[in-house]
Amino acid sequence: MIDLGLVDAVDAEAIGQPGQRTFRLRARAGATYVALWLEKEQLAAVGRSISQLLAERSMRRGQPAGTVEPVGNFPQRAQVEFQIARMGLDYDAEEEQAVLLADDPQAAERRDTPTLRMAFSRSQALTLIHIIEQAVAGGRPTCPLCKQPLDFANAPHECIHTNGHSKEPVPPRQSADDGDAEDED
Numbered sequence: 001m002i003d004l005g006l007v008d009a010v011d012a013e014a015i016g017q018p019g020q021r022t023f024r025l026r027a028r029a030g031a032t033y034v035a036l037w038l039e040k041e042q043l044a045a046v047g048r049s050i051s052q053l054l055a056e057r058s059m060r061r062g063q064p065a066g067t068v069e070p071v072g073n074f075p076q077r078a079q080v081e082f083q084i085a086r087m088g089l090d091y092d093a094e095e096e097q098a099v100l101l102a103d104d105p106q107a108a109e110r111r112d113t114p115t116l117r118m119a120f121s122r123s124q125a126l127t128l129i130h131i132i133e134q135a136v137a138g139g140r141p142t143c144p145l146c147k148q149p150l151d152f153a154n155a156p157h158e159c160i161h162t163n164g165h166s167k168e169p170v171p172p173r174q175s176a177d178d179g180d181a182e183d184e185d
Contacts, residue, residue, distance in 0.1 A: 004118040047132035065126035
């Protein structure tokens with residue numbers, strides 16, 4: 001097992017164009033860089049899980065995050081890099097640290113001990129939640145009816161909820177926050 005302990009920095013990123021992006025968690029512990037590859041839905045679930053852990057277990061709930069160190073210039077190839085096959089998250093309330101355990105496909109298949117363990121502070125966790133939200137939201141907009149990604153540049157989206165009757169692209173639904181500011185005067 002690779003145990004990084006408390007990492008110096010952690011973040012997430014999406015690489016590529018919407019519809020063809022790949023996602024990874026990145027961490028730095030001293031001179032060791034780690035890239036953990038995962039699917040968009042998995043990354044979103046990691047963000048939600050961290051948020052839930054903090055809400056349920058942090059003794060500093062509601063307090064703002066402190067300043068965190070950025071990952072910085074990430075190398076082309078990290079010293080530790082693999083596709084996540086299995087992952088676990090926990091929160092140490094006494095230390096105010098999230099703990100992530102990740103397995104590569106071979107360790108998951110062997111049901112071996114986790115491939116990697118790393119911890120990050122509450123402030124790093126709060127910052128990571130926002131970074132994950134931005135990375136996930138940067139993709140194609142989703143159909144308000146079926147929640148599937150809309151295609152590019154006015155390509156028709158055949159939503160199952162239109163029962164195949166409409167070949168027109170379904171426009172994104174505006175949220176309540178997108179209302180006209182002029183109506184408030």
